[in-house]
Amino acid sequence: MSEPNPRVRHHEVLAEEAGQRIDNFLLRQLKGLPRSRVYRLLRRGEVRVDGGRARPTRRLRAGEVVRIPPVTQPRQAEAAAPSRGLAERLRGAVLYEDERLLVLDKPSGLAVHGGSSVGLGLIEAMRQLRQELRFLELAHRLDQETSGCLMLAKRRSTLRRLHEQLRQGRIEKRYTALLTGALQQDRRRVEAPLERLGGAPRERQVRVSEQGRQARTTFEVLRRYRRACLVDARLGTGRTHQIRVHARHLGHPVAGDDRYGDRRANAELRRSGLRRLFLHAARLQFHHPDSGEAVSVEAPLSGDLQTVLEALAAGEH
Known part of the structure; x- marks a missing residue:
């Protein structure tokens, strides 16, 4: 079975989507469409980026507008309804809300988008829970295992203004992370370009590379433990896996990072109760995209992460 998509769509590239190839971007946007069909759309010039033709290898930049032509896609199964437990958790996760904006405390382990390997993501669940909203879209993303502040826009105009603030670096994102080992300096600024390697989204890797895009992270120690340190991480740019790769650098x-982490250190920390990535989007500070008022939203550390810190502190006595 297939379903028509009779309307042309125009998608503004998010900061987090920048750097990926247009062919890979289309394969995710047009789920289930054969790869050969995607390349045919590109060859015929039916896909446009800022009004111009695009080769399959062209890499997207934040703020560009991609014209996605009407196509007939394989019919997708209806999204599964969120479980009762997930629904209750998301209803209780609201940190800030007004008529144009919604900020949630995203749970760890929940992907922001559904996909071939993830049946239901946060945005799909929220659209089902808040069906009275005619528009609801992610303003940015968090890794599946990262918890904390996540912005959603209720108006397309609000989304555009948030994207503009993100591109200009006017939204301050602060993370709380536990790093393995003893960071010598109380404050370290890392400026190391990051390159995204190919592969399916769940296997995609990022590395420090001179061929990559500029990336800046500032780490400030909040507390030291015998075999780890708690830090505040401030993003100067918003690259994929930026904090995780810079911390490894x-x-x-x-x-708890099973992709870029230290396996032996993670095994030791499991004895202190760590069962997940210790990375939490603790604070967002920005000017409201419509009113211009200063907004600061904070998400407290979850109970499981607090328990890990208590165990580490107890182990020092």
Whole structure:
């Protein structure tokens, strides 16, 4: 079975989507469409980026507008309804809300988008829970295992203004992370370009590379433990896996990171109760995209992460 998509769509590229190839972007946007069909759309010039033709290898930049032509896609199964437990958790996760904006405390382990390997993501669940909203879209993304502040826009105009603030670096994102080992300095600024490697989204890797895009992260130690340190991480740019890769570049990977982390250190920290990536989007500070008022939203550390810190502190006595 297939379903028509009779309307042309125009998608503004998010900061987090920048750097990916247009062919890979289309394969995710047009789920189930054969790869050969995607390349045919590109060859015929039916896909446009800022009004111009695009080769399959062209990499997207934040703020560009991609014209996605009407196509007939394989019919997708209706999204599964969120479980009762997930629904209750998301209803209780609202940190800030007004008529144009919604900020949630995203749970760890929940992907922001559904996909071939993830049946239901946060945005799909929220659209089902808030069916009275005619528009609801992610303003940015968090990794599946990262918890904390996540912005959603209720109006397309609000989304555009938030994207503009993100591109200009006017939204301050602060993270709380536990790094393995002992970071010597109380404050470290990392400026190391990051390159995204190919592969399916769940296997995609990022590395420090001179061929990559500029990336800046500032780490400030909040507390030291015998075999780890709690830090405040401030993003100067918003690259994929930026904190995780920069922490590894320092020689102190984020605790519980099964992709870029230290396997032995993670095994030791499991004895303190760590069962997930210790990376939490603790604070967002920005000017409201419509009113211009200053907004600051904070998400407290979850109970499981607090328990880990208590165990580490107890182990020092």
